[in-house]
Amino acid sequence: MAEQKIEVLVDGGNATPGPPLGPALGPMGVNVVNVVKMINEKTAAFKAMKVPVTVWIDPGTKEFRVTVGTPPTSALILKEIGKESGSGTPKQLKVGNISVAAAIKISKMKEQDLQGKNLKKRVKEVAGTALSMGVTVDGKDPREFQKAVDAGSYDGQIKE
Numbered sequence: 001m002a003e004q005k006i007e008v009l010v011d012g013g014n015a016t017p018g019p020p021l022g023p024a025l026g027p028m029g030v031n032v033v034n035v036v037k038m039i040n041e042k043t044a045a046f047k048a049m050k051v052p053v054t055v056w057i058d059p060g061t062k063e064f065r066v067t068v069g070t071p072p073t074s075a076l077i078l079k080e081i082g083k084e085s086g087s088g089t090p091k092q093l094k095v096g097n098i099s100v101a102a103a104i105k106i107s108k109m110k111e112q113d114l115q116g117k118n119l120k121k122r123v124k125e126v127a128g129t130a131l132s133m134g135v136t137v138d139g140k141d142p143r144e145f146q147k148a149v150d151a152g153s154y155d156g157q158i159k160e
Contacts, residue, residue, distance in 0.1 A: 004028065006055045012046030012071075015039045015053075028057045030064050042068045049075050070113060073129045076106045087134025097136040100157050103127060119160050124149055 006028075008020045015021060017032045021039075025032045035055060043051045052069035070076075074086065081096030098106075100123075107114060107122035116122035124146045131142035138145055148154060 003056045003058050006057070008053055008055075009050050010039060010043065010053050012049045012051045013040050013044040014047070015043070021055075025055065025057075028059065028062075030057055030062050035064055035066065038064075038066050039068075042066055046071055049079060070109055073106060073110055073114075073126060074133055076109060077126070077130055077133060077135055080106070081135060086132070090132055090134035093134055094136055095134045097139055098130060100138045100154055103130075103137055104158060120149060120158050123154075123158055 006024045008024065010021070015036050017036050021036060022032055025035055039053055039055075043053065049071045051071055054067045054069075055064055056067070057064045077098060078084065078086065080098045080102045083095055085095075087093045087095045103123050103126045104119070107116075107119060107126045110126070111122065114122045114125050116125050127137045127142040127145050127149075130137050136142065136145075140148070149158065
């Protein structure tokens with residue numbers, strides 16, 4: 001029999017055997033506590049964030065494996081600035097600032113999900129998300145930051 005897949009959204013590092021995991025895993029016959037423990041270990045870096053998780057279960061052997069996605073770029077930016085939400089009017093109201101190091105860190109975390117072919121382009125993508133949220137990058141408007149990245153001003157910091 002083919003593996004069965006269960007997809008859920010859990011709180012990073014804080015999954016419990018209750019809903020949504022318990023009711024989905026119980027009928028599969030796997031040890032729910034062990035699955036939850038593995039999910040919490042794999043999502044510990046995303047504390048207090050919603051994280052997409054996929055549990056693959058072999059119904060015959062009851063073996064399982066867990067794959068963890070990453071939270072949206074916007075959620076990672078909000079975590080960096082310590083806010084609950086972005087600006088409702090991002091052109092007028094700025095709600096925070098992320099450092100170049102934070103933009104690099106986020107782009108590395110989201111490497112598989114971003115379109116940029118290299119780190120420089122992925123950092124610019126993160127800046128684009130920051131723009132739509134009313135968040136500055138390195139104290140600059142994200143568009144100005146992107147132009148500075150293109151001009152090579154951050155080449156010392158943005159290295160593959």
